Amino acid sequence: MHDSYTAILVLGTVSVAVAFLAILIGHRLGPRRSTPHKAEPYESGMTAIGPAQRRVPVRFYRIAVLFILFDVEIVFMYPWAVLFLKADNRTLLFLEMLVFVAVLLVGYVYAWKTGALEWD
Numbered sequence: 001m002h003d004s005y006t007a008i009l010v011l012g013t014v015s016v017a018v019a020f021l022a023i024l025i026g027h028r029l030g031p032r033r034s035t036p037h038k039a040e041p042y043e044s045g046m047t048a049i050g051p052a053q054r055r056v057p058v059r060f061y062r063i064a065v066l067f068i069l070f071d072v073e074i075v076f077m078y079p080w081a082v083l084f085l086k087a088d089n090r091t092l093l094f095l096e097m098l099v100f101v102a103v104l105l106v107g108y109v110y111a112w113k114t115g116a117l118e119w120d
Contacts, residue, residue, distance in 0.1 A: 059118075059119065062116050063116075063117070063119075066111055066116060066117070069107075070104070070108070073100075073104055076100075077097070077100075080093070080096075080097055080100075084097075
């Protein structure tokens with residue numbers, strides 16, 4: 001049992017070490033020539049017009065949060081499905097998933113009725 005956790009720990013440690021090593025090598029060996037063009041907001045040769053940052057309407061954030069919320073809930077359904085296939089008491093597991101989906105449905109209906117999904 002401990003061997004599988006040790007392998008995961010070694011893989012994580014090596015991955016983090018390689019990432020830091022790549023950043024360190026790039027920082028140490030990379031060129032450091034600062035020019036006025038590099039200090040501009042756009043390096044593609046276009047002259048900046050107006051402020052560099054624009055205000056983003058709240059509806060974009062609202063849709064993004066709802067997408068992430070329902071996407072994460074779908075991720076929770078996959079382990080349930082794997083457990084469901086191996087379980088002895090499938091009725092209880094099925095009822096638990098029905099409650100889970102019902103809570104999601106209530107949230108979805110609430111978002112729909114309050115106009116959170118309206119684009120205009």
